[in-house]
Amino acid sequence: xxxxxxxxxxxxxxxxxxxxxxxxxxxxxxxxxxxxxxxxxxxxxxxxxxxxxxxxxxxxxxxxxxxxxxxxxxxxxxxxxxxxxxxxxxxxxxxxxxxxxxxxxxxxxxxxxxxxxxxxxxxxxxxxxxxxxxxxxxxxxxxxxxxxxxxxxxxxxxxxxxxxxxxxxxxxxxxxxxxxxxxxxxxxxxxxxxxxxxxxxxxxxxxxxxxxxxxxxxxxxxxxxxxxxxxxxxxxxxxxxxxxxxxxxxxxxxxxxxxxxxxxxxxxxxxxxxxxxxxxxxxxxxxxxxxxxxxxxxxxxxxxxxxxxxxxxxxxxxxxxxxxxxxxxxxxxxxxxxxxxxxxxxxxxxxxxxxxxxxxxxxxxxxxxxxxxxxxxxxxxxxxxxxxxxxxxxxxxxxxxxxxxxxxxxxxxxxxxxxxxxxxxxxxxxxxxxxxxxxxxxxxxxxxxxxxxxxxxxxxxxxxxxxxxxxxxxxxxxxxxxxxxxxxxxxxxxxxxxxxxxxxxxxxxxxxxxxxxxxxxxxxxxxxxxxxxxxxxxxxxxxxxxxxxxxxxxxxxxxxxxxxxxxxxxxxxxxxxxxxxxxxxxxxxxxxxxxxxxxxxxxxxxxxxxxxxxxxxxxxxxxxxxxxxxxxxxxxxxxxxxxxxxxxxxxxxxxxxxxxxxxxxxxxxxxxxxxxxxxxxxxxxxxxxxxxxxxxxxxxxxxxxxxxxxxxxxxxxxxxxxxxxxxxxxxxxxxxxxxxxxxxxxxxxxx
Numbered sequence: 001x002x003x004x005x006x007x008x009x010x011x012x013x014x015x016x017x018x019x020x021x022x023x024x025x026x027x028x029x030x031x032x033x034x035x036x037x038x039x040x041x042x043x044x045x046x047x048x049x050x051x052x053x054x055x056x057x058x059x060x061x062x063x064x065x066x067x068x069x070x071x072x073x074x075x076x077x078x079x080x081x082x083x084x085x086x087x088x089x090x091x092x093x094x095x096x097x098x099x100x101x102x103x104x105x106x107x108x109x110x111x112x113x114x115x116x117x118x119x120x121x122x123x124x125x126x127x128x129x130x131x132x133x134x135x136x137x138x139x140x141x142x143x144x145x146x147x148x149x150x151x152x153x154x155x156x157x158x159x160x161x162x163x164x165x166x167x168x169x170x171x172x173x174x175x176x177x178x179x180x181x182x183x184x185x186x187x188x189x190x191x192x193x194x195x196x197x198x199x200x201x202x203x204x205x206x207x208x209x210x211x212x213x214x215x216x217x218x219x220x221x222x223x224x225x226x227x228x229x230x231x232x233x234x235x236x237x238x239x240x241x242x243x244x245x246x247x248x249x250x251x252x253x254x255x256x257x258x259x260x261x262x263x264x265x266x267x268x269x270x271x272x273x274x275x276x277x278x279x280x281x282x283x284x285x286x287x288x289x290x291x292x293x294x295x296x297x298x299x300x301x302x303x304x305x306x307x308x309x310x311x312x313x314x315x316x317x318x319x320x321x322x323x324x325x326x327x328x329x330x331x332x333x334x335x336x337x338x339x340x341x342x343x344x345x346x347x348x349x350x351x352x353x354x355x356x357x358x359x360x361x362x363x364x365x366x367x368x369x370x371x372x373x374x375x376x377x378x379x380x381x382x383x384x385x386x387x388x389x390x391x392x393x394x395x396x397x398x399x400x401x402x403x404x405x406x407x408x409x410x411x412x413x414x415x416x417x418x419x420x421x422x423x424x425x426x427x428x429x430x431x432x433x434x435x436x437x438x439x440x441x442x443x444x445x446x447x448x449x450x451x452x453x454x455x456x457x458x459x460x461x462x463x464x465x466x467x468x469x470x471x472x473x474x475x476x477x478x479x480x481x482x483x484x485x486x487x488x489x490x491x492x493x494x495x496x497x498x499x500x501x502x503x504x505x506x507x508x509x510x511x512x513x514x515x516x517x518x519x520x521x522x523x524x525x526x527x528x529x530x531x532x533x534x535x536x537x538x539x540x541x542x543x544x545x546x547x548x549x550x551x552x553x554x555x556x557x558x559x560x561x562x563x564x565x566x567x568x569x570x571x572x573x574x575x576x577x578x579x580x581x582x583x584x585x586x587x588x589x590x591x592x593x594x595x596x597x598x599x600x601x602x603x604x605x606x607x608x609x610x611x612x613x614x615x616x617x618x619x620x621x622x623x624x625x626x627x628x629x630x631x632x633x634x635x636x637x638x639x640x641x642x643x644x645x646x647x648x649x650x651x652x653x654x655x656x657x658x659x660x661x662x663x664x665x666x667x668x669x670x671x672x673x674x675x676x677x678x679x680x681x682x683x684x685x686x687x688x689x690x691x692x693x694x695x696x697x698x699x700x701x702x703x704x705x706x707x708x709x710x711x712x713x714x715x716x717x718x719x720x721x722x723x724x725x726x727x728x729x730x731x732x733x734x735x736x737x738x739x740x741x742x743x744x745x746x747x748x749x750x751x
Contacts (some may be wrong), residue, residue, distance in 0.1 A: 074101050099528060105629075122727075134189075193219070197500050235591070250276065270301075277299040323336050323338060325497050331446060333361060334362075336363070362396060363383045381401070477686070490520060542563045543562060552641065553612070598620040603618055643696055661708040669698060691726075702722075704719045
């Protein structure tokens with residue numbers, strides 16, 4: 001028999017469900033020969049040294065067998081298919097595997113052709129089990145669904161596209177691909193009627209075709225009542241297409257921040273695409289945005305699953321850190337980028353000069369904070385160390401970069417006891433024990449860690465005694481926030497151990513194996529209690545990105561979960577959870593129009609139009625090169641509640657006052673109320689502004705605002721603060737300065 005080239009899968013493995021690399025155990029081989037990226041326009045013109053550096057990385061990733069970005073599998077499979085006298089089962093297997101890679105790279109038509117050839121081969125065979133048939137039909141359906149998305153949600157993109165449940169502009173004009181997908185899913189369910197994955201996708205395909213529920217057999221229908229919100233709120237509309245801030249790209253990070261200190265919030269996004277540049281949208285102050293990616297020099301920075309903002313040099317403007325290499329293991333040894341804001345609309349890559357370039361480790365999670373209380377911002381980077389996985393050969397411990405106050409950093413993680421040495425997916429910084437210094441939480445694939453700051457340059461992992469180790473399978477985005485306004489930071493930890501079958505079962509009220517997130521309530525004694533069940537959060541959500549913000553300005557922080565995983569089948573709505581006065585969280589996804597089916601990552605809350613409510617910017621798109629999508633900007637319709645925007649200016653190098661605590665005491669018709677916020681306590685996969693946009697509910701007046709500055713200084717109090725205004729408070733200076741807060745109207749055509 002002619003020897004076939006290895007591609008990593010055995011006979012019929014692919015139609016048994018293999019080939020979807022979502023686990024950290026997935027490996028790649030960048031040494032294998034591969035094809036050039038077909039159909040992609042190569043960058044032209046003169047490139048900077050930074051661009052050339054990252055383009056060489058892109059070439060390496062794409063030429064190999066990387067399970068996310070590699071192209072090398074296709075020529076190997078095509079050569080195997082040219083082998084004479086292939087047994088039909090092996091030929092079918094190879095064609096299914098080839099279709100997987102074609103679909104991953106966005107070559108949808110070719111993928112469908114290969115699947116249909118494989119289907120014609122396999123249907124003549126008699127040994128296929130019902131589960132094999134189910135998987136084959138689902139693969140065919142996924143290819144047609146992707147064709148449906150490209151033909152409709154991408155080529156005919158509008159503000160309703162992919163908002164679940166699909167309606168109005170979300171119903172496909174080009175119906176045939178969705179109809180074909182529905183047909184394949186019915187065949188899958190005929191083979192295995194208990195397949196919840198196929199049932200879920202059948203309902204989505206029928207919605208897309210505009211034939212829900214009539215075209216679904218009753219036993220496979222999910223009742224529309226299952227998607228109803230717990231509370232009706234006014235719909236948030238995606239205005240990104242009209243404003244031109246709907247970057248079309250793969251998954252990535254998002255920052256909403258006032259980068260030029262003009263009182264207006266700008267937008268920066270990154271992308272996992274190793275050839276994709278950072279985008280910078282400058283707020284014009286008239287309801288429009290200008291793309292300044294090129295003139296800011298941010299477009300020279302390519303790739304990066306996440307990005308975070310922070311004023312590391314204390315000059316009063318926000319700098320940017322881009323994080324790279326996530327999920328890529330050995331292929332992910334790509335340096336991060338520290339981009340200094342020059343204060344003139346441009347940024348400079350100072351990574352190497354700052355001492356942050358080497359060693360390069362795969363990562364997506366980091367946090368700024370003055371961890372040693374010396375007055376400047378340090379940086380914790382939680383890397384993806386695979387030492388706990390079988391067969392791992394690498395070790396990527398976390399890095400704690402101490403700020404040397406001269407533009408450079410020194411890694412002190414080992415001496416500080418925060419090396420983690422686990423596959424980290426999220427980082428949160430916050431003073432959970434109210435002792436005046438910042439602690440660290442690291443969510444991992446494996447047990448999580450809570451590092452208590454010992455105030456002597458070292459930390460102690462107290463996760464077990466504090467009761468916050470869970471989830472121990474796969475955790476994701478995490479943050480500290482005071483969800484019940486009691487003055488003590490609580491902890492949210494997302495769980496990533498679930499499937500669309502679990503999500504379908506949850507909507508149907510069936511039992512499932514999906515893991516819910518943890519909401520850890522601070523017991524004020526160094527321990528936490530998981531109250532997720534009591535708070536209504538005990539559901540499988542599958543969040544990759546997530547963030548929090550007060551969407552109705554009632555003074556309580558709400559949660560947005562950006563859901564999905566790399567697989568094309570993971571079409572599950574993103575979720576908005578409204579905080580009901582610290583008692584529970586209400587699902588308002590459908591009512592508010594938040595249920596985007598595309599893969600969600602970077603999330604930022606911010607009052608982008610200065611009209612007294614928080615809007616939501618969302619970086620959308622998947623991991624696979626063929627899974628690009630447009631970003632969304634959900635405009636808040638308003639709520640009538642009062643607010644105050646507080647910008648703190650710290651003394652010394654920590655000019656943004658990360659680590660400060662704010663207490664706003666207000667008089668309401670129901671009595672006196674206090675609202676608590678922590679500056680710099682942000683989501684590990686979100687980029688909300690450092691200025692504190694604080695909802696005050698039905699406040700009649702602000703009695704006073706108290707600030708606990710970092711480094712344990714005496715509290716500072718300001719009074720006579722007006723409602724519905726933006727103020728600036730400078731550390732150590734009495735009173736406040738009122739800043740211009742000019743309301744904008746987005747330049748969006750009325751429909």
